[in-house]
Amino acid sequence: MFIEELLKEYKKRFGFKNVFIRNVRTNKWIILYLSFSLLFPIIIGYLFSLHLLIWMITTMVIYLFILFIGGMQHKARMLNSKPKNTLAFDLQAFRIMLKDIFRIETEEQLLRLDEIIRKEMEIKEHNRxxxxxxxxxxxxxxxxxxxxxxxxxxxxxxxxxxxxxxxxSLYIFILAILITISGILKQFKEFGANSYLYEISYKIHLALLDDSINSNTDKGNEVTITKSDIISRKIRHK
Structure with missing residues (x-):
């Protein structure tokens, strides 16, 4: 029951709708890439009906090239818009969710949660x-x-x-359809239960690393302040 509640709360806060809206706000070009993903298979099917083999191959190459360039551009835009002093999007909100809903806050609790999630994924994978x-x-x-x-x-x-x-032409058309279906299935898989569990596990480790980095930064600042105080006292004594 606990895993189901965790997944339900995680989907509500960080599910497909919220992620899609955030991506569009960060990079409006993603709408164009999604439009190409829907439009090009239709064009390839139309060219197949006309038996235009060369144009089919050319369209497939352009289609794959646009998807590749679009993916690279979107990753770069998302990386540049990542909040400062944190390792990932929604990391702070993720920690707040764990603390407020499940009372999970300490490093030991996070590690135990990660163990439970990994066991859950192993069980799902074994049953599948x-x-x-x-x-x-x-x-x-x-x-x-x-x-x-x-x-x-x-x-x-x-x-x-x-x-x-x-x-x-039929072979190339079937290949294009398989590529399209593969992309669609991948999107559905990315928003499946197991995918969310992977995301949660990944964010747990990011949160632990983020805490460690911030802790070391705070200690470094304390050391710097201490050294400055010592130097100031020496100057005053002189």
């Missing part, structure tokens, strides 16, 4: 696994996708260029 599931998935995809590509080249080799081009 099926024997040979990864092998079955790869084997199924390899038969369909690789077989289609091989058949396309065989048709082109035997002189059936039109049929071969059609199969090759």
């Amino acid at each position: 696994k099926y024997p040979l599931s990864e092998v079955i998935r790869q084997f199924t995809v390899a038969i369909f996708i690789t077989g289609l590509l091989s058949y396309a080249f065989f048709e082109i080799r035997d002189g059936n260029k039109e049929a071969g081009s059609s199969y090759l």
Whole structure:
């Protein structure tokens, strides 16, 4: 029950809606990148219907290039807008949530919470696994996708260029669809329960590191003040 309550409170404060709004406020270009993510698969499908193989490949390359550049630009913008004197966004708000809702504040309590979260993730991962599931998935995809590509080249080799081009276009279209579906599933996975548990565990360690850094900084300031006082006293005595 505790993990469910923790996840519920974390989603309410740091879930998809809040993160998306924060990202848009920080970097409005992200709306353009998301629009490209939705628009380009439609364009690729339209080009497939017209059997324009070269344009399909060109569009896929442009699509992947825009996603790569957009991701790099967004990371840089988020890094530059990170609050000072903290290691990550929402870290202070995260600590306040743990303290106010769950009375978790000390280093020992944070470490124990991290242990519980890791055990929970291990249990979820163990229950999700099926024997040979990864092998079955790869084997199924390899038969369909690789077989289609091989058949396309065989048709082109035997002189059936039109049929071969059609199969090759179908292969590229399926590949584009898989890339798009993969991106969508990744987004859903990033906002799943296990992903939130990873985030919480990560923020716990960031919070501990942040405390350590701030503690060392405070000690350094105290030493500097002490040295300044000693020097001032020596000057006054002279």
